[in-house]
Amino acid sequence: xxxxxxxxxxxxxxxxxxxxxxxxxxxxxxxxxxxxxxxxxxxxxxxxxxxxxxxxxxxxxxxxxxxxxxxxxxxxxxxxxxxxxxxxxxxxxxxxxxxxxxxxxxxxxxxxxxxxxxxxxxxxxxxxxxxxxxxxxxxxxxxxxxxxxxxxxxxxxxxxxxxxxxxxxxxxxxxxxxxxxxxxxxxxxxxxxxxxxxxxxxxxxxxxxxxxxxxxxxxxxxxxxxxxxxxxxxxxxxxxxxxxxxxxxxxxxxxxxxxxxxxxxxxxxxxxxxxxxxxxxxxxxxxxxxxxxxxxxxxxxxxxxxxxxxxxxxxxxxxxxxxxxxxxxxxx
Amino acid sequence: xxxxxxxxxxxxxxxxxxxxxxxxxxxxxxxxxxxxxxxxxxxxxxxxxxxxxxxxxxxxxxxxxxxxxxxxxxxxxxxxxxxxxxxxxxxxxxxxxxxxxxxxxxxxxxxxxxxxxxxxxxxxxxxxxxxxxxxxxxxxxxxxxxxxxxxxxxxxxxxxxxxxxxxxxxxxxxxxxxxxxxxxxxxxxxxxxxxxxxxxxxxxxxxxxxxxxxxxxxxxxxxxxxxxxxxxxxxxxxxxxxxxxxxxxxxxxxxxxxxxxxxxxxxxxxxxxxxxxxxxxxxxxxxxxxxxxxxxxxxxxxxxxxxxxxxxxxxxxxxxxxxxxxxxxxxx
Numbered sequence: 001x002x003x004x005x006x007x008x009x010x011x012x013x014x015x016x017x018x019x020x021x022x023x024x025x026x027x028x029x030x031x032x033x034x035x036x037x038x039x040x041x042x043x044x045x046x047x048x049x050x051x052x053x054x055x056x057x058x059x060x061x062x063x064x065x066x067x068x069x070x071x072x073x074x075x076x077x078x079x080x081x082x083x084x085x086x087x088x089x090x091x092x093x094x095x096x097x098x099x100x101x102x103x104x105x106x107x108x109x110x111x112x113x114x115x116x117x118x119x120x121x122x123x124x125x126x127x128x129x130x131x132x133x134x135x136x137x138x139x140x141x142x143x144x145x146x147x148x149x150x151x152x153x154x155x156x157x158x159x160x161x162x163x164x165x166x167x168x169x170x171x172x173x174x175x176x177x178x179x180x181x182x183x184x185x186x187x188x189x190x191x192x193x194x195x196x197x198x199x200x201x202x203x204x205x206x207x208x209x210x211x212x213x214x215x216x217x218x219x220x221x222x223x224x225x226x227x228x229x230x231x232x233x234x235x236x237x238x239x240x241x242x243x244x245x246x247x248x249x250x251x252x253x254x255x256x257x258x259x260x261x262x263x264x265x266x267x268x269x270x271x272x273x274x275x276x277x278x279x280x281x282x283x284x285x286x287x288x289x290x291x292x293x294x295x296x297x298x299x300x301x302x303x304x305x306x307x308x309x310x311x312x313x314x315x316x317x318x319x320x321x322x323x324x325x326x327x328x329x330x331x332x
Numbered sequence: 333x334x335x336x337x338x339x340x341x342x343x344x345x346x347x348x349x350x351x352x353x354x355x356x357x358x359x360x361x362x363x364x365x366x367x368x369x370x371x372x373x374x375x376x377x378x379x380x381x382x383x384x385x386x387x388x389x390x391x392x393x394x395x396x397x398x399x400x401x402x403x404x405x406x407x408x409x410x411x412x413x414x415x416x417x418x419x420x421x422x423x424x425x426x427x428x429x430x431x432x433x434x435x436x437x438x439x440x441x442x443x444x445x446x447x448x449x450x451x452x453x454x455x456x457x458x459x460x461x462x463x464x465x466x467x468x469x470x471x472x473x474x475x476x477x478x479x480x481x482x483x484x485x486x487x488x489x490x491x492x493x494x495x496x497x498x499x500x501x502x503x504x505x506x507x508x509x510x511x512x513x514x515x516x517x518x519x520x521x522x523x524x525x526x527x528x529x530x531x532x533x534x535x536x537x538x539x540x541x542x543x544x545x546x547x548x549x550x551x552x553x554x555x556x557x558x559x560x561x562x563x564x565x566x567x568x569x570x571x572x573x574x575x576x577x578x579x580x581x582x583x584x585x586x587x588x589x590x591x592x593x594x595x596x597x598x599x600x601x602x603x604x605x606x607x608x609x610x611x612x613x614x615x616x617x618x619x620x621x622x623x624x625x626x627x628x629x630x631x632x633x634x635x636x637x638x639x640x641x642x643x644x645x646x647x648x649x650x651x652x653x654x655x656x657x658x659x660x661x662x663x664x
Binding site: 034035036038039088091094113114115117118119120121122124125126128129131132135137140141144145147148150151152154155156158159 | 368451479
């Protein structure tokens with residue numbers, strides 16, 4: 001794996017917490033063990049399915065900025081935020097009726113909707129157990145606030161499906177809830193564990209929020225740009241589900257008249273066709289939509305970096321800066 | 333409404349906390365208000381759908397045993413446990429593909445599975461927000477422990493569907509998780525708010541656990557005995573879903589040979605018929621199954637009462653005793 005490849009890049013970002021990243025996988029298994037074989041089976045499938053462990057990595061790096069942290073608490077928090085994220089994936093897959101996630105068949109296609117909904121509930125609860133064990137009300141407040149925002153964000157997204165009249169502000173409200181809130185809360189909570197002062201705590205949360213917005217915008221761009229395999233999912237998934245993401249909003253801002261009506265009608269279709277997608281892709285290319293959308297992601301990346309510069313210098317801070325760059329550079 | 337009717341009886345149980353019970357409905361609405369109209373709509377439907385507010389009543393009565401409690405915390409806890417209960421109903425209805433609950437069409441038949449799953453997630457999170465606001469780690473630990481048990485209990489129940497080989501112990505494990513754990517945790521948490529000593533806290537939890545077991549067993553009996561309307565649900569729902577509850581287990585203990593095989597086969601059927609249900613009902617009548625099952629509920633009621641006698645005398649304690657009797661007498 002070379003430094004230039006995406007995995008090499010991530011390895012170098014993980015370097016200051018390399019040991020912790022390895023240990024994390026054991027903690028996942030230890031904290032997941034249940035008395036119910038089916039739940040264990042679903043969780044093994046999810047763990048083996050991998051994932052970038054993006055939120056745990058943030059927790060490990062941010063909390064490593066202080067030497068005084070409790071290692072046990074760091075792992076509990078890192079595992080808890082990944083459990084919450086995984087719970088939302090389990091529920092989203094049922095809601096979106098997905099087929100594939102991270103290149104693997106999704107749990108509910110294998111075991112059915114019922115165990116997926118209930119295993120998601122189990123993961124949520126286990127996450128809160130772990131947070132209660134840490135015993136810090138600031139952390140509990142940050143994370144439970146985020147999960148509430150996540151659920152509203154998901155419902156908002158559902159409500160705004162198919163409507164190309166969705167505005168940038170409405171889109172930002174959705175991704176703020178469904179993605180950025182948990183990433184921000186993970187950073188704030190890690191700051192608490194590191195014993196940060198209020199000013200640094202606020203900076204950590206601001207970094208997380210902007211990183212999360214940037215992350216989701218890039219994900220939404222990749223849905224119109226990636227090759228099958230890179231993200232472990234097929235291109236056009238959002239399109240097929242009628243999700244109106246930033247690339248669609250930017251496209252609508254750049255077209256008018258008949259073309260505008262045509263695109264609006266495509267998003268209202270029950271089953272859009274391959275030609276519909278092709279047309280949207282061509283229009284996006286013609287109007288430099290993905291480039292323009294990425295500019296927005298870059299602006300949030302810049303805000304994330306600016307916030308992070310407020311916390312004291314540290315090798316972990318360098319990794320967090322690099323992570324912010326990595327998030328937007330996944331596209332190029 | 334006379335004293336002898338079920339509603340009159342409940343009114344008399346509620347008497348010591350009558351004002352609080354009324355105020356509770358306003359707190360539900362206040363704590364539910366969201367920025368998302370669809371979530372509000374679903375919640376209005378759920379609130380209007382009523383429900384006995386069984387768990388909040390336990391919280392109000394137990395915490396009223398102390399004059400030193402914070403009223404605000406009492407309501408936060410009462411609302412939080414009802415939110416968690418309602419969240420599981422929303423998810424269960426999707427899992428069970430129910431049509432009717434409390435005499436009303438279930439939310440997911442009106443709005444679809446997606447908003448029901450996500451609104452359930454929202455309610456879970458809001459409940460934890462409220463608990464974090466109370467800021468008592470003992471309460472947070474009790475409730476988050478219960479929600480973890482609930483999710484395992486539900487998955488266990490799913491796994492044991494259709495199998496008439498299910499034992500009493502396995503059944504008790506399921507209802508302990510899915511029902512009794514939250515009722516027990518509600519009582520323990522209310523005890524914390526009332527500032528109870530460890531001994532009384534344990535007694536409150538023990539009362540709740542046994543009450544919860546008794547409550548669920550009676551519910552399972554009513555599924556083979558009630559008239560449509562009393563429980564707001566049709567008789568035979570568990571049967572149609574292939575749930576092997578205590579009446580079925582007791583029936584299996586009382587029959588053998590061909591009859592035993594016949595009943596086992598009925599529970600394995602994809603779509604059991606009206607005649608199948610009739611046969612099961614007749615066998616239950618012949619072997620006094622419901623009476624024998626109720627005896628088990630009465631034993632748990634007795635244990636609940638015994639535990640409760642350990643806490644100091646109080647008008648609220650009298651109501652809690654009466655509530656334990658009411659739970660088993662719903663059947664007669």
